[in-house]
Amino acid sequence: MSNYHIKHLEEYYQVYRKSIRNPELFWEEIAEEQFLWRKKWNHVLRWDFSKPEVKWFEGAQLNITENCIDRHLATRGDKTAILFEPNDPSKSAEHITYLQLYHRVNKFANVLKAQGIKKGDRVCIYLPMIPELAISVLACARIGAIHSVVFAGFSATALSTRINDSDCKMVITSDGSYRGAKTIDLKGIVDEALERCPGVKIVLVAKRIHSDIQMKEGRDQWLQQLLDEASDQCIAEVMDAEDPLFILYTSGSTGKPKGMVHSTAGYMVYTAYTFKNVFQYKENDIYWCTADIGWITGHSYIVYGPLANGATTVMFEGVPSYPDFGRFWDIVEKHKVTQFYTAPTAIRALAKQGTELVEKYNLASLKVLGSVGEPINEEAWHWYNDNIGKKNSPIVDTWWQTETGGIMITPIPYVTPTKPTYATLPFIGIQPALMDEHGKELIGNQVDGRLCIKYPWPSMARTIWGNHQRYKDTYFSAYENMYFTGDGALRDEVGYYRITGRVDDVIIVSGHNLGTAPIEDAINEHPAVAESAIVGFPHDVKGSALYGYVTLKDTGESRRHDNLRKEINQIITEHIGPIAKLDKIQFTSGLPKTRSGKIMRRILRKIAHNDTSNLGDTSTLLNPEVVQDIMDNAL
Numbered sequence: 001m002s003n004y005h006i007k008h009l010e011e012y013y014q015v016y017r018k019s020i021r022n023p024e025l026f027w028e029e030i031a032e033e034q035f036l037w038r039k040k041w042n043h044v045l046r047w048d049f050s051k052p053e054v055k056w057f058e059g060a061q062l063n064i065t066e067n068c069i070d071r072h073l074a075t076r077g078d079k080t081a082i083l084f085e086p087n088d089p090s091k092s093a094e095h096i097t098y099l100q101l102y103h104r105v106n107k108f109a110n111v112l113k114a115q116g117i118k119k120g121d122r123v124c125i126y127l128p129m130i131p132e133l134a135i136s137v138l139a140c141a142r143i144g145a146i147h148s149v150v151f152a153g154f155s156a157t158a159l160s161t162r163i164n165d166s167d168c169k170m171v172i173t174s175d176g177s178y179r180g181a182k183t184i185d186l187k188g189i190v191d192e193a194l195e196r197c198p199g200v201k202i203v204l205v206a207k208r209i210h211s212d213i214q215m216k217e218g219r220d221q222w223l224q225q226l227l228d229e230a231s232d233q234c235i236a237e238v239m240d241a242e243d244p245l246f247i248l249y250t251s252g253s254t255g256k257p258k259g260m261v262h263s264t265a266g267y268m269v270y271t272a273y274t275f276k277n278v279f280q281y282k283e284n285d286i287y288w289c290t291a292d293i294g295w296i297t298g299h300s301y302i303v304y305g306p307l308a309n310g311a312t313t314v315m316f317e318g319v320p321s322y323p324d325f326g327r328f329w330d331i332v333e334k335h336k337v338t339q340f341y342t343a344p345t346a347i348r349a350l351a352k353q354g355t356e357l358v359e360k361y362n363l364a365s366l367k368v369l370g371s372v373g374e375p376i377n378e379e380a381w382h383w384y385n386d387n388i389g390k391k392n393s394p395i396v397d398t399w400w401q402t403e404t405g406g407i408m409i410t411p412i413p414y415v416t417p418t419k420p421t422y423a424t425l426p427f428i429g430i431q432p433a434l435m436d437e438h439g440k441e442l443i444g445n446q447v448d449g450r451l452c453i454k455y456p457w458p459s460m461a462r463t464i465w466g467n468h469q470r471y472k473d474t475y476f477s478a479y480e481n482m483y484f485t486g487d488g489a490l491r492d493e494v495g496y497y498r499i500t501g502r503v504d505d506v507i508i509v510s511g512h513n514l515g516t517a518p519i520e521d522a523i524n525e526h527p528a529v530a531e532s533a534i535v536g537f538p539h540d541v542k543g544s545a546l547y548g549y550v551t552l553k554d555t556g557e558s559r560r561h562d563n564l565r566k567e568i569n570q571i572i573t574e575h576i577g578p579i580a581k582l583d584k585i586q587f588t589s590g591l592p593k594t595r596s597g598k599i600m601r602r603i604l605r606k607i608a609h610n611d612t613s614n615l616g617d618t619s620t621l622l623n624p625e626v627v628q629d630i631m632d633n634a635l
């Protein structure tokens with residue numbers, strides 16, 4: 001495995017150049033090295049960004065679970081695959097070995113089959129961070145069913161939209177979940193969602209909090225009973241390289257969430273290769289990513305990437321603040337975690353608590369620290385570096401997206417010199433480009449533009465479920481022959497990239513992507529609301545928080561604004577989930593609009609940022625007078 005693990009900067013440049021000069025040869029060599037193929041490919045890559053169509057390893061056949069589980073049994077059967085740390089710190093952690101994982105996934109796969117789930121069927125998974133979540137994901141993959149995991153913080157409305165968009169036949173959930181000192185009635189949310197989902201015939205329910213829930217006759221079944229009766233042997237379905245592995249929804253600039261479709265072989269090869277290199281993973285390491293499997297970070301770097309490498313991956317059910325803000329460090333010490341991967345919003349929240357709770361614990365096991373999900377600000381970077389890494393563990397600031405499937409721009413620890421707030425260099429095989437607003441590529445260093453990718457990589461999403469045109473319009477229409485990321489970035493004097501943030505109407509709040517349109521649609525359903533506009537503003541923990549400008553209908557009735565604010569956040573919680581609640585709501589007499597009726601968000605953004613010294617030209621507005629009014633009443 002000569003070119004598998006990159007060890008120094010010269011080697012990075014060498015391998016990088018090779019991967020760019022002949023990407024097909026490069027990825028073919030990686031794919032040849034360590035995976036289990038039922039049949040090898042006929043073509044490494046076929047692509048055409050104008051359609052867009054991308055196919056990696058066409059003709060190959062495999063099952064990803066054979067690569068993530070079966071392949072390790074001979075040498076790592078007794079090794080811990082999943083190390084489950086429960087919400088309650090007084091309960092012991094569960095070590096699931098590769099052999100146990102094999103049996104549990106097979107049993108679950110047999111349950112799915114017995115319930116009539118077949119290759120290509122969609123299964124929605126709405127579970128907390130318990131082992132059944134990872135196991136159900138793998139069980140779907142074992143039989144070729146397409147999993148669609150919905151983060152268990154989403155509301156019933158958001159869940160039903162996602163279930164219906166991809167016609168899921170089954171939902172896998174639990175009686176409830178623990179979240180710190182609280183419990184959440186997940187099954188109740190599922191019941192409400194399913195009132196709008198006639199296609200769902202079966203609900204499998206895992207027991208977690210042992211609450212007294214309603215089981216719907218003929219639809220709901222206790223998972224454990226079915227597992228107890230199932231065989232622990234299940235022959236893996238043979239999948240084509242390009243068969244869809246999963247759908248994962250992400251917010252967009254328009255109302256409906258986008259079901260990003262990821263395929264099997266390319267996704268496997270890329271997540272495995274990036275995992276190994278970005279975390280410099282070694283055989284006996286204990287790797288912990290704090291994300292939820294409901295997000296892409298959990299799919300790629302809790303489940304598939306680590307397991308494809310035979311790693312031990314920690315799954316944490318709880319929250320960083322329970323029983324106190326030292327919980328993360330307690331877990332690092334207890335399990336001797338070697339790689340720790342989290343989000344800037346968590347780092348900022350923990351930094352706020354000071355260092356007392358950090359100093360209590362021995363963090364000497366740590367070798368690599370990761371950051372993902374949003375730009376990491378300088379202060380958070382230094383706090384992480386000084387107090388958690390003790391200046392000994394490199395920080396990998398990894399830039400990527402649900403759509404990219406795997407890490408795209410990142411330092412390689414102990415190889416790439418890091419620089420605070422910079423994601424640094426493209427990963428092997430990734431060809432970024434910065435574009436100006438006229439569609440011209442900015443060549444050379446010290447430039448600032450819109451971030452695109454010029455050439456396919458194996459784990460890129462292949463389409464949006466049921467809407468290929470939207471996939472094309474969103475990602476391949478802004479610049480010819482380029483994948484457009486929606487992010488702005490700059491390249492410094494040595495070629496390092498710094499992500500400057502979204503350039504579209506997506507706002508990242510606590511690391512969660514939120515499209516403004518779905519939130520505005522929800523608010524506009526309130527009977528008193530005429531229209532609304534959402535923008536982001538800087539927040540010291542969340543990175544960005546949401547600022548809503550709301551114009552009320554003139555009903556003659558005067559309502560208390562405080563009550564309305566509560567009702568608006570209530571509607572948002574019902575439609576999307578609590579993560580999309582607004583921090584500030586300003587009632588306005590109107591919204592600034594262009595003559596064609598488009599809301600001038602640029603102005604609203606400046607007001608929310610408290611930066612009104614230069615609002616630009618407002619004379620072209622249809623209603624310039626509202627701007628002063630909004631400024632005078634800004635929150």
Ligand code: PRX
Pocket residue numbers: 250296297371372373374375376397398399400401402403423485486487499501502508511512513
């Ligand atoms: O704006 C970028 C930001 O998160 C977006 C992708 O969000 P999502 O699809 O939810 O995936 C998040 C986890 C991979 C990107 O378009 N983002 C992600 N990582 C970084 C980042 N922004 C700056 N620096 C990062 N390291």
